[in-house]
Amino acid sequence: QMQLQESGPGLVEPSETLALTCNVSGGSISTSYYYWAWVRQPPGKGLEWIGSIFYRGSTYNNPSLASRVTMSVDTSTNQFSLRLTSVTAADTAVYYCARDRSDGYNSEGLNLWGRGTMVIVSS
Amino acid sequence: IVLPQSPGTLSVSPGARVTLSCRASQATNSRSIAWYQQKPGQAPRLLIHGASTRATGIPDRFSGSGSGTDFTLTIDRLEPEDVAVYYCQQYGNSPMYSFGQGTKLEIK
Numbered sequence: 252q253m254q255l256q257e258s259g260p261g262l263v264e265p266s267e268t269l270a271l272t273c274n275v276s277g278g279s280i281s282t283s284y285y286y287w288a289w290v291r292q293p294p295g296k297g298l299e300w301i302g303s304i305f306y307r308g309s310t311y312n313n314p315s316l317a318s319r320v321t322m323s324v325d326t327s328t329n330q331f332s333l334r335l336t337s338v339t340a341a342d343t344a345v346y347y348c349a350r351d352r353s354d355g356y357n358s359e360g361l362n363l364w365g366r367g368t369m370v371i372v373s374s
Numbered sequence: 375i376v377l378p379q380s381p382g383t384l385s386v387s388p389g390a391r392v393t394l395s396c397r398a399s400q401a402t403n404s405r406s407i408a409w410y411q412q413k414p415g416q417a418p419r420l421l422i423h424g425a426s427t428r429a430t431g432i433p434d435r436f437s438g439s440g441s442g443t444d445f446t447l448t449i450d451r452l453e454p455e456d457v458a459v460y461y462c463q464q465y466g467n468s469p470m471y472s473f474g475q476g477t478k479l480e481i482k
Contacts, residue, residue: 288471290418290471297461297473297474297475297476298410298461298463298476299473300469300470300471300472300473303470303471311470312469313469313470313471314469315469347417347418352423353465353470356466357405357406357465357466358405358408358423358465358466358471359408359427360408360410360429360463360465361408361410361418361420361463362420362423362429363420364417364419365417366416366417
């Protein structure tokens, strides 16, 4: 049974870069059935999709964050990663990784989620 | 696309039927609509995709319907464990995934 687990620093200083990794266990990240997504949720607020990446490296991003976001996949370690540059307090949120059953045209939803990791941006 | 959900908060007795609404700001393909449940302190869980198809393992108390701009999540025979925030989601515009602001469901 596949599981996702986020990891990374819980505290990032303003203007620095937030870097998170999602470890995929119980199955291969190198599958044509899924993209792999990042979603965040500020405290007490709703969900915001950040972007999704295919195991071959193709991505699609939320335009509101695209200039600051880099996503990557490491098939040798079965992990995918998120980097968000020039962070501010507004980037404080729980960050989730998720399995994305879409193909760029149609979607069957984000059908498996990690537990999430809280990232606080503060000096 | 903007996805306002209504009501913002709902308080319902156990055993009741609940109807949650999601109204898209423009007509959308029903295949692009999904619903998620987020219990307190937990990650979201996919309930419905394609507006009406239950995700794997979701009990048949949960059902989705709708077309065009109006979509509905119905929960039959409400149980205390259904306390959660429910989000609708649309796929395919910019951004690719958009979420509604959520409906908070409470048990009386």
